[in-house]
Amino acid sequence: MSIITNINKLFDHRIRLGIMSVLMVNEYADFNTLKELLGATDGNLASHTKALEKAEYILIEKQFIGKKPNTRYSASKLGKAEFKKHINALEKLIKKTE
Numbered sequence: 001m002s003i004i005t006n007i008n009k010l011f012d013h014r015i016r017l018g019i020m021s022v023l024m025v026n027e028y029a030d031f032n033t034l035k036e037l038l039g040a041t042d043g044n045l046a047s048h049t050k051a052l053e054k055a056e057y058i059l060i061e062k063q064f065i066g067k068k069p070n071t072r073y074s075a076s077k078l079g080k081a082e083f084k085k086h087i088n089a090l091e092k093l094i095k096k097t098e
Contacts (some may be wrong), residue, residue, distance in 0.1 A: 015048040016046060019038070020058075020079065022051070023075035056078050
């Protein structure tokens with residue numbers, strides 16, 4: 001088995017890696033929080049959250065706070081499991097190359 005077998009291509013981009021990192025340590029995060037933490041544009045963040053949602057790695061909840069729309073994200077069970085696998089694979093790769 002290759003040492004890169006469990007590295008997940010979906011987490012290759014720094015924005016998607018960042019989204020999942022934030023959601024692994026927080027129950028949820030809203031759009032503006034992710035945008036600020038990751039230094040992403042609206043369109044960039046939207047496209048990356050869409051990719052993670054399509055893979056069923058994150059859940060999206062839309063609501064209104066007062067009259068303002070609010071979108072918040074959380075990691076799904078599948079997303080958490082796949083991200084842990086990805087991080088473990090990266091750690092093994094790093095240890096192999098030391």
